[in-house]
Amino acid sequence: MSVFETALGICQSLLAMDKMESGTPLTFENIASKVDEILAIPSFSKGVDREALIRQLEELFTTWANEPSAIGNDDDHKPWLSTKLTEIKWQFWSRYKIYLTERAKLGPIAVANVEKVTDEVLGRLEDPDRDGPWDRRGLVMGHVQSGKTATYTGLICKAADSGYKVIIVLAGLHNNLRSQTQIRLDEGFLGFKAVPPKTDSYGFEKTGVAEFGTGPKADSVTNRLEKGDFKKAFADQFGMHAGGNPLLFVVKKNVPVLKHLSGWINHSAESTDPETGRKFHRHIPLLIIDDEADQASVDTKTLALDEFGQPDEDHNPTITNQLIRSLLYAFDKSAYVGFTATPFANIFIHEQARTKTHGDDLFPRSFIVNLPAPSNYTGAARIFGIEEDPDAGLPETVPAPITYIISDHALTEKSDETQGWMPPKLVDKTDHIPLYDGERKIPPSLREAILCFIISTTVKKIRLPDQLFNSMLIHVTRFTKIQEIVREEVETELKNIEKRLEFGDGSRKPSIQDEFYSLWLNNYIPTSKNTNSSSTLPDWSVVSVQLLQVLKSIKVKSINGSALDSLDYELHKESGLSIIAIGGDKLSRGLTLEGLTVSYFLRSSKMYDTLMQMGRWFGYREKYLDLCRLYTTSELFEWFQHIATATEELRLEFDHMVNIGATPKEYGLRVRSHPAMLVTSAVKMKSGTTLSLSYAGDISETIIFNTAKSTIQNNLEATNHLLRSLGIPSTGERAGGYLWRNIVNSTTILDFLSLYESHNEAIRADTKLLSKYISKQNGQGELVEWSVKLASSGLKEAPDYSSCFGGLSVGAIFRAQNSAIEKNSKKFSIKRLVNPSDESADLSKDETSIALEKTRELWASSTRKNKPTEPPIQVSGRGIRFARPKKRGMLIIYPLDSTEAGLDIKIPIIGIAISFPNSNTAQEISYTVNNVFTKIGDYDEF
Template identity: 40%
Template sequence: MTISDQKAFDSILSMAQNMLRLAAERAQTAVTPEMINKELKKLAIMMEEDFALVDRDALVDELIRRSSRTVGENATLSSGDGHIAWLDAERKKGWTYWQRYSEYMEARIPWIALDALDLATDEVLSQLEDPTREGAWDRRGLVVGHVQSGKTGNYTGLICKAADSGYKIIIVLAGLHNNLRAQTQIRLDEGFLGFATISDADELPAVGVGLIDNDTSVRPNAATNRSDKGDFNTAVAAKMNISPEQRPWLFVVKKNKTVLERLLHWIRNRVANYVDPVTGQKIVTNLPILVIDDESDHGSVDTGEDVVDDFGNPDLEHQPKTINRLIRSILHHFSRKAYVGYTATPFANIFIHDRGATQEHGPDLFPAAFITSLAAPSNYVGPGRVFGSASSTPDDLPLVRALPDDQFQPWMPSKTTTSPEIKPHKNGHHPRWKGEDRVPDSLAEAIRSFVYACAVRKLRGQGNKHSSMLIHVTRFTSVQSEVVNQVSEYLRYLKGRYTRNIELAALEASMRLEYEATFLPGMQMIRVALVEGETLDDFSWSDIRSVLPDVLSDIRVREINGTAKDALDYVENDGTGLKVIAIGGDKLARGLTLEGLCTSYFLRTARMYDTLMQMGRWFGYRDGYLDVCRLYTSEEMVEWFGHIADAAEELRQEFDNMVAAGATPKQFGLRVKSHSVLTVTSRAKMRNARAMQLTYSGDLLQTIVFPNRKGDITANLNATDRFISTLGPSKDLNHQLFVPEGQKWNGHLWRDVKALSVISFLREYRTHTASFRIMSPLIADFIEEMNKDQELTKWTVALIGKEQPGTEKSVGGVMVKMLDRRRAAEHADRYSIKTLISPRDQAIDLTEAEWNAALELSQKTWRNDTDRNEGKERPSEPRGPQIRHVLGEGVADAGIPARRERGLLMLYLLDPEGADVDDLKGADPIVAWAISFPSSTSERRVSNSSYIANSVLWGGINDWVD
């Protein structure tokens, strides 16, 4: 498609989208193909010349795809301290920057997503202060999105609205590297400024919103430019003078000591208009400032020690770390200020001490005013959908190719290798595969996968779109350079064979078999599992073969690191689409967007939640080509990402419950899962996190890691047999206090089981050492502690079997059908699964009133967030966190008392034959269990470091509950 064709397509698309929106509102129905055809017929008459340039079928497909999208609901915790509500419809009249940005985005995103963007940016802006409000004010907040989910688009919209409403200085803190800063500048040139900030140019050409509204009198001022060296510098500072009458100024700067010091010096000496007579501090009173901190968990968090004294009072003499100190100092020089951090991984931000402050730098960056959690649109593909979660797990991971260690080691030995002969690689490592200077077979396969992806996209008419491959296997630049040479050599080999037809027969035969037997079926699996509202064509090998020479000729290899001179020149290749294999480390790890990312080969072994999640460049939007995307990574990384998906979901569910309860950010005490190898965030950033006296209140625990030694399995079965034998006669599991209509159970039920029996069972049950969250003796200790407050004294025990036909086994004198659970990953020393329980199991033996109250709360906290695997419809049965909340808190208005004395223990037998583990053949049934603990305000704890709490939690989170 030529540039003129694309413009015509975008123009018709934007107009059609608006017409359909109105038609759907009039008809009060969803958009239908008939409605699309009707509106396009009108446009064919109105825009005859444009219509002659475009493919009508492609227009219809795009409109159908866009019409099928949904966006979930955002949630906000906020504090009204010192805040005056101000944003209403009257205040928004005549806004220019938002209007043109909205129009610019119409052709790029579905109207439902545009409406959601409008709503979300209004929500955030309303939490800030009216920039025209006199006097001193300070609002600090945090926006939590999903990785690669469009946070830049969100804060661009916020910047437009902030400028419209009267914020005069807007500073965007854009990462630690020049290329990320430049990429952000380009995005803001297009979405806010309206002109290309080209250094030393006589004229700055209009781009993006500037092509929609070419009135140069409304152009904002730019203090930085889009070149790699376009950051704020001394030469720029010397020329700049600002007065309140001028248009807003935009600064896009790195989180860099020198840059921020220059900016601070300029503010003190060129902008400040008042000197505090007491402190002598120079202050800006006439210009309201908005600071947007992109990736606010990275570089901005103070990692210094002891920000408060032993009594929780701020240490006014504390010296924060450099970047944190400079950001706070910049804010501290303005009397009217707003700070908004954006991140997908808030694990570091929640450890900022809520009372940290110093005389010189002002308060720390804790989001005291608000925290907003953004829901993902239905076409977002994130960790929850790719890797599954504890509550929803795909049987297979169609996007993921999990690599055993022997498929990339010793080519690139990792820190987590289980082989004592293989040592982790260091700087200067020479990667070799089978003794040769070449890529391993698994990377060669990944490169071919990228070639197929480019070919399919070309055949689908997406040949002028960017397509990228990420190779991230080491942080050492010297090693990256060797990988670049090996990848380039393999690409030359493929290109030479297909462009010259020399010695091609064997290669083509193997690639044809790979495409037809693996890649094409994989495309079809992904469409079934993850693609909605799109019709994506398949192609035969002969079709693929016909475009391979051109595809291979177009692919470029780029080394992206601090020493290489390569660049991802997407902008320069906008018309033709860049086809690039990007090889790098830290520069590719965070923030930098890889346009059209199709294939990832990722072996880097980060050990922290936030670092690992941010490295997930493959998350995001893949409209029109999701089925050709592939991720090659280690089996261990797949497990880690599954663990992270659970940690992120637990954080969001706790957040939702607190929003429902009307809590504020300072009352938001967070607990974040720990892991045997992963840490939550860097230890330095957790300087305000203390190893907790642990509580399991409000938690669901389930065994997912088991010994594969037959002696341990038999011991656990015997312990369970003894436990059940002491419980007396059972009821049929269908004889619960309330069984929803249409539900049927297989199994047995015991009520009012004494806590001592449960404690004895847990002390006897052998958990695997790799099961760091499920430690039976510690859980037994916790129940004993809670018994001292007369909580968890009466237990409901359920032995749950499969409803479908299956093998029955006897335990404790009763029969139950065994469950089938395939292993999640191959381990020599254990059998691990993705998830144990069915979501409905947590509702066993609730009263009808409790069931309905938990359902009502589940519906109230449902966000329709695709990546959280919540389902497309509002819940029709209660979810676990809400069940535990109702049991622990009761519902006074409905006359439902709390039942904190009641715990729920769920027992299962897993069939060893269905585990797909050789060591388990012929073993006894594997006993698995789950416990659901009601929430509690009890101060009882057991000592453990499995959870880390922020200062708010250990400072008295339960105050707000009372």
Template identity: 40%
Template sequence: MTNSNAKIFESLLSMAQTLLKHRAETTQKPITPEMISQILDDLSGNALTKDMFAVVERDSLHNELIRRSSRTMGKSATLSSEKDHIPWLDAERKKGWTYWNRYSQYMETHIPWTALDALDAGTDEILSQLEDPKRKGHWDRRGLVVGHVQSGKTSNYTGLICKAADAGYKIIIVLAGLHNNLRAQTQIRLDEGFLGYATIPNAAELPAAGVGEIDTDMSVRPNAATNRGEKGDFNTATANTMNISPEQKPWLFVVKKNKTVLERLLYWIRNHVTDQVDLETGRKLVTNLPLMMIDDESDHGSVDTGEDVVDEFGNPDLEHEPKTINGLIRSILNHFSRKAYVGYTATPFANIFIHSRGETQQHGPDLFPAAFITSLAAPSNYIGPGRVFGSASSTPENLPLVRSLSDSEFHEWMPRQHKNGYQPRWKGQSQVPDSLAESIRAFVYACSVRKLRGQGNQHSSMLVHVTRYTSVQKNVLYQVEEYVRDLKGRYTRAIELEELEAFMRTEYENTFSRGMLSIRSALVEGETLEDFSWQDIRGVLPDVLSDIRVREINGTAKDALDYNDNETTGLKVIAIGGDKLARGLTLEGLCTSYFLRTTRMYDTLMQMGRWFGYRDGYLDVCRLYTSHEMVEWFGHIADASEELRQEFDNMVAAGANPKQFGLRVKSHSVLTVTSRAKMKSARPMLITYSGDLLQTIVFSNHKNEISSNFIATDRFLSALGPSTDLNNQHFIPKGQKWNGHLWRNVAATDVVSFLRAYRTHPASFRIMSALIADFIEEMNKDGELTAWTIALIGKDSGPDDKHRAVGGFSVNMLQRRRTTEHADRYSIKTLISPRDQAIDLTEPEWQAALDLSQKTWRQDTDRNEGRELPSEPRGPQIRHVLGKGLPEKGIKARRERGLLMLYLLDPDGSGIPELRDADPIVAWAISFPSSPSEKTVSNETYVANSIEWGRLNDWVD
């Protein structure tokens, strides 16, 4: 499709989408394929638009409209503080807005109307949390927007910038990462979405771009202090020539988080923008220009990692010296009397670890989001860790989307611990390993399928991320180039092709194509994706291979500009990189990833997941190649992130503020691994398990250790005395039936003794039975967790029933196959069923937890919430109700009650031959009610000096 035809397609798409939305609203009927056909009939018969159908495919329009109409949007949620805030944003203030209206029109051709409506509502919500830029005096609002990785945060803050400029914010600073490529990429996006022109360096005229092609009025063009070039950051030459006044159009600065750049910007503000001096402090102030600062990837580079920002009594150290970038950001803010700071991130852990009282005289308050935290929901077509790796409440089948690699498939070539200058070798040769070669072929198949589907002029990318060292990346680059060159030569010149072609045909038909079917069945909705035979693929292979380029991503702006330069033809690129690929940088049309980094920090690991995002029209050809260990860690991350989001939702429902959520995150039991500097915790970490669900999913695969835990469980249950049938609960919803045994009011000392006798596996970084026992004993001092409910839970009856007795009580063993192969352990994805945490609730408690579950339901697909309201209470809401109670409904808190759930796993069903005929594997889960208690326990496990921590994370040679 030519560029002009693409614009005609987008115009028709926008018109059809608007007409569909209007018809659906006026008829109060859902959009159907028939309704879409009627709209297209109307347009094709209209004298003004019928000629447009001669250059576009009607079927493509029809399919795209079906896809868009099937999308749903989740609901965002906000925790806020009204301190020193005056509500101001209403319909009257939004009249006559220019920048948002043209951006909205521009986005109509890029996203479904449901997503556009959500973008409008979401940016209104965020803007309303900021202050009215027309408000006089001194004000300061600092907030945080939490999205999903690669979920469209840039679109959100572009929309927010447009609305802020319409409302009257005059200086808009966007902190765009630490590297040139991300800064340039962000500049390009804002050129298109806000400025309306391409900021080409040294150009005589700046051509219209994006919104500027919709609205050609030059008089509304915002001013740009930076450009998209390699040296387009804020510089001295620009600073010396810039003068601004309140009457001018808004100014946009897109700058790196770089010491030199920020010092230059701060100097310019002090010497060219300030208009008053604070009589008390002597600080120069800007009082006539309201500032909005957007901090993209705000957890990276912006957080003060210095120690002791407050004294032992919680008072701020006014002489504290923050780290350089943090200090410069705060100093810039501190020179404005009217300012708003909004951080954007998908991994908010470091931001919430910021001390809420941190402040100095020179730099002003720290960047804690005291005003608000907004959690953005993902649309139904977003593919993130929850859907790829599952969560504690949802376990996806083993989809071919992820190819889990054993150490033997890459370790010889790229050991986890290697030094700068390392020369990778496979089978003694300087060549890619078989697994990387397989992934490159998968990318070739993906590009071929996309070409056959008419997506050949769209970008397609592959990520290779295996080392942080640029010297090693260069060696990888040469090896990948050589492999691609070999494929290209054989197919274009038919040299020694017969054996390779036979192999690739078998691989495509038996593995890749079948995988496409599985992925579509599990994850693709509202799309019809076409299959192709090997003959079809073979026909386009030479052209596809000829188009593929191999690039090293080294942080230059050119890396970000390549996509823009190839907009009409589509870039097909294999990107080799390390840290420069780890954050923020979007790889357009990412199809294939080969990813071996083994950092153990949640936030870094999440940000490295460039493969998350939107894959409309080609999700079934996407593949991720990564290690067994990484698959497990991403599963843990999905659980950790979801638990925090659930807690966030509960706090929103309770009307809490950001500071209260920050306190909860700091002690969250699962967040035991993030940057120690960002957590400012060189000492043992203090942990609470209140409000948490803990479940064992990692076990020893040695028979003697399995037997030891079985004996401990046998002794524990034997001492409890007679049980009641598990069906004899206080309340069981209609249609439910249970298999197992129940004990009530068991003493905490018995539970503690069991936990101290049971040995959790060392690789189970979150579940440490001795630490949990310590926590229970601490809570007992406040009269909490003193009377336990114990449930021995068996599998529902079926053809594979296998009963075993423990403690004299027979139970049907669960079947759980290992998720990944490990030499030293047996790992499963999840243990409990969603209903298990509701065991022995009273009917009012069950109903209250269900009501809260429905109230906090966000329809967020990546959180595996589904499209329908929950029909049974969810775990976090159960724990919330038990811990808080609902006095208005006569429900008292039951913080004395803990729930211990015990299970027997069938060793023969584990998939581990060495476990045949072993004792049953004892697994357990504990559901702790939430609590206002500040009792914690000290976790010594993750106390490590900088050398040890650096070694774990590849920082130290």
């Protein structure tokens, strides 16, 4: 151990004790003071870099994570963990906890967070010693690439310590992901390398946790090889009984594998239900961990309901779903925990679905646990930013300056989506030849991304010599034949760059060294400053001399269903590995790209969960975020930003459900009540072919507009038709707009909505759904009278639209085009339409007072980290809607400056917003998922 490592270990121990005693977070001053104490010792006074030591300790001790939150249903559940904490010998867990610190190099805060989460989940499972049958179903919501495997490995350790005897991990769809998961469980749980029986070395080669004590024993029926999935011949060597070692299975969600496993488990069952003939294990507690639980596990067949709305018990689920359920049904004591970063499909499972043969469906009826992201996690919100939404408690977050918008992959300037190197739509999906300028070569944007990968890898090796893995992702198509051509083109370009670096360019200008230096000067230096990185860039003279050596170490690999290549990190864990991974579906979910730095991403899906799971660049990159690069299209950037906002809103909604003591069933319904959360494929929403929606206490606003002149003209005419029917406004002038207060009937509003054309992607402002809701509330005596406001700008520079509104002096409202969307595209997209003061314009003094009181009440109960320290003095949207009488709604009309959409027309784009009061009699409206998803679309297949 070096002097630096010794000093680090001593400081870490002392600071951990300080933090434990004080119970408060450590500051920079605390850390620096302790470092200076240690460096005052003569043996440490030389050879230890003070700044480097402080920086590393800061990373260990200033990382934080909020407590996990959970909603649950404790029917037929007996709390047990708190009373048995001191009784259980935590042998598996103790080894793993040391492993996390010593091998995984997690700081004390991170380790403590893993312990909190595993205790939270384990306590919501059942006591394995509890008599009688029991069955718990739960879901853990994490973040993409945030360390789910580390968390469920900890859960497995604690479950085994508690007495769970059979542990089945469902590890994705592909061999390489299953193998990767097995290796991690060998390291974190088993303590030995699980290998095939023919090697005669099963269980003898120690690894991972075994380095920190002999500990308890567990057996693995599966092994770490690429094809080491369940095999009956090997399984027959193990007995399955209550007193034996815990038995681990790491299997793919593959029908033949699951059939063999289910058959083997049923064959050894010792009990039979006399009424149904079901064979089951009576005394062996089972735990199933379903990694990526929204993939393949969900029953996507349409579920028939009887005349009472109850699911048909003779329903025939999808085969993978029924096999997973059958595994659980084969044990009288069972627990199922799904892990996913995109839980939308899981909470749309019908909560009462069950069959006579397979038992209950996988709806997480017992609990849902939300894992907050640690402060050092880089997710979609950090990379793409968050759209401001004050009502949802979402402040605007500025995107990290690491994304580069590309367009040279296709001939978009010709408005032909079928031409170019990798166009959005391929005429021949399997025989396409990627050509740039008529040649088989990569486009300039991809070449620049490769140059960046070489620079980033070089800097990373200088800055972090202990980080051995570096990866670049090229994800442009799911078709393997095209991927192979891309691989050939990338290899050709790499060889060309290597040749120029090694032998020079002669008189060629710019030289390859000039190209690298230009990127360094114009890209890396400003990006490093703008990411607020604590790490600094080395001198270019140090970097440039190492570029060739780094380039020669880079390997190009195809990672797909037919490729022989695999991400063999295990074989290179001592020497390191730098790869450019080219793939499709195998890189779309679950598989970790170690040290991912640069991504070139064109693969598109308009399903939120699918697209989020493709984002392999999320994770822990604080030490080198300034070196990361993402090359993608403006459309994909917009989608990711929208998803980031929607996901953060979903998690805030979850926190609200926790505060009101809701159950998992109610959370699912709550998600369904927000159209923006329809974020998975239609077939996964089979329990809700018809979905329910309520706008009570909400505001609906148009933020996406069709730029066709005919649509813009139609919506202006619809607006004027409405205004003519309203007569003289109650109040108003150009500066601030015109208000018709409490005098408009609902028939007039419905007439306007029938004429107004909303964009087919504006799901939250679908005029047909809005009209249905208003009509249903009219039947309850609500929303029968309305206020209408026509917004207007008094700014001198605002274009004058007076001629468009029958003599009213109206100034255009300025709303900037979403920065990710190019002007002159087929749609105009903005971040927010409503000005908060417009929504409160129709409130009386008493109503305003009530709104402010409610706003402050919401502020006081908020758990947001960045909420203002002082009580608000302005009413919020939620406060306004609480105060507004139930019989009154408000329509706000915004004449938007059309030049912002890149249009050369003299009329405004009409945006509308409707503010709905709270209601305890809100009538839910129904709509068909397929219709909505036909509007959104699914894959934009390449």
